[in-house]
Amino acid sequence: MSVTVRVPSALRKLTNGQAELAGDGSTVRELLVDVGEANPGLLDRITGDDGEIRQFLNVFVNGSDIRFEDDLDTAVASGDEVSIVPSIAGG
């Protein structure tokens, strides 16, 4: 059983339209690298040159914001759901 990654619509052109991906890894970083290998370009849209999550993007593990956990080193396990959610804001 793998970890599920929920992909926002803005990034689905990099996943052949798939809203949900399955990947492996023991941390969010490993998981994103894993799904990034199967979906070229995806990882670069999620993390910046500094290797951290891009501005305006949020990553949640089972609904918990990884910024309040261990960021990309947050642990994931089989059966977890990781959601990538752009910020919802404006003026």
Next chain:
Amino acid sequence: MGEFQLPRELSGPILEEAERAGPEEACGLIVGRRRSNRVRATRTVSCDNLAPPEARARRFEIDPRLLIEVERAVRDTDEEVVGFYHSHPDSEPIPSELDSIYMALWPDKVWLIVGQGAGDEGQIMRAWSLDLADQGSLREVRLVSIDTVMEGQIRQAKV
């Protein structure tokens, strides 16, 4: 997206919420169904404005966890989160520069904005999205009130 259908029982409460929230911006999620080129709203989820208190008159921010919760609730149904609404307490219901930045992050969503109409029109609503067929340019979506079949802008009578 060719048309955004908004039932009157949803538009009324959004306008009232915007009025109550003033001078701060109101905001929320819109759940609905897609039918080919049309989107029909079925319900709304009012959200707290999480922008810093001193900025709420000109900014809104929705907790992304609410979106995750609602999307989880409607998964495997024919409903989905089809858009977001927010208000411009002192300006027209036209996307601001900041709105446009965030709209680019949500290319398939309708952005419903409540704002001031011209003259003594009071509050009006207009709907917007990005035209994916035209390099993601901003464009207005035809807003249709289902009950009245009135197309274009929905007006709130001034009290």
